[in-house]
Amino acid sequence: MAFINLQNVTYQYPLTKTPVLQNINLQVNEGEFVAVIGPNGAGKSTLCYALAGFVPHFFKGEISGSIEVAGVESSKSTLDEWVMNVGLAFQNPFNQISGAKYTVFEEIAFGLENSGVPREEMKARVEEAMKLTDISDLADRSPYSLSGGQQQRVALTSILVMQPKLLVLDEPTSQMDPIGTREVFSVVRKMAEGGMTVVMVEHKMEWIAQFADRVIALKDGQILLEGKPNEVLTSNILAENGFGVSRYTSTAREAKKQGLWRKENLPVTLDEAVEGFVKRDE
Ligand SMILES: Nc1ncnc2c1ncn2[C@@H]1O[C@H](COP(=O)(O)OP(=O)(O)OP(=O)(O)O)[C@@H](O)[C@H]1O
Ligand SMILES: [Mg+2]
Structure with a gap:
């Protein structure tokens, strides 16, 4: 059974009119490193709060569906029990x-x-x-x-x-330079290989492409796309929906129109770009 199991999770903060998470179904295996991307207001932090137990235990509001981690059901635990039993650690940019x-x-x-x-x-x-x-x-x-x-x-x-058994990170590299960012991604990768399950909200596509096992693209509280990093991060659907796109992806997408990119997959990282571009006279 999956380590994280979200079934039809719909959630609305108190005093708001529309749900910010809508019918989320998500299964994550033990030791998997999942990156969550999405435009501002997509519900990324709220999804982290749901995994961390703050939703609904701290923020209240209306929730339906079920949130289960390590076989424990969130609605049947107090916040303390949840954090203990799940073996959870959560870092957000504010704490x-x-x-x-x-x-x-x-x-x-x-x-x-x-x-x-x-x-x-x-x-x-x-x-x-x-x-x-x-x-x-x-x-x-x-x-x-x-x-x-x-x-x-x-x-x-x-x-x-x-x-921790479950590590939830909400934009942990937002203030970091490229060296710090690379280190965080590679440490997180290493921890996942050691069996830690990681859900990480991030904007840095090039690093996600290199290190994550899977990408979840959230928009308006719904999962718009999910899958292997290269497939999701180079999808036209992302570009059309206000997601950040790697500069190598957008460059190659243009180059493809002029025959300068002949590989099947578009690149996300510099290395993939260098490898795939062809010279004009070739
Ligand atoms: N405590 C709250 N009460 C009411 N509405 C909230 C609360 N926190 C967030 N929201 C609303 O829920 C929606 C999703 O917010 P959330 O912070 O989860 O998005 P996000 O994807 O993390 O965005 P960002 O990229 O800006 O961090 C937004 O419309 C936001 O205004
Ligand atoms: Mg956020």
Whole structure:
């Protein structure tokens, strides 16, 4: 059975007139890395809230259908039970730093400390996690002295150190440069290979194409398309529906009209583009 199983999920925030999630059916296997894309207001964050249990437990509103993760049904759990039983961790752009700690090291150790992990083990796990996300050199800094991108890396590290079963990330690289972004994607990929299930909202098509197993394209609260990254990200349907499209895809789509792109699939990444373009005199 799928690790995540959403059946006919329709949800409406309190005091609003139309549902922001409409009849969502989604199954995700254990260890799968799924990227969620969509224009502003599509319902991406709301979908994350549904997985995180905030919808409906915190935001209330009207919900129908069923949300099940790891065999647990959301409507039958409290928010605390849900987070525990599902083994969930959620990072969104607004809850980056706890504010309770003076150093990055302590910030990352915070969750382990709260769950009573012995000091030595805690230290080893924090150091290992910091190595993974390449922030070891920030260990003694104050979380508040960091750039937005560094803070996002610290936030991700403090989640990974807890070894969640389900990781939900809402635009975790929004403030990061290309190097940070690449590292996040490759760390997340590695975690998925280790069995962690990942749902990640992202706009960066080139990285999604290289690292994700599957892409879900959301629009107006509905799943417009889903499938393999290259198929979804190069689809005309995306271009016609206000989704961001990789510059390599749009360039090759134009080039195809002039016979300069002869491969069956359009590219999403630079490498795919370089490989597929033909010289005019060929
Ligand atoms: N707490 C709330 N109460 C009422 N409506 C809300 C609430 N939060 C979001 N919405 C509405 O729900 C819809 C979906 O919002 P959501 O934040 O899920 O979209 P999104 O795809 O994450 O957009 P963005 O790309 O801007 O982050 C929007 O129309 C938004 O205005
Ligand atoms: Mg959002």
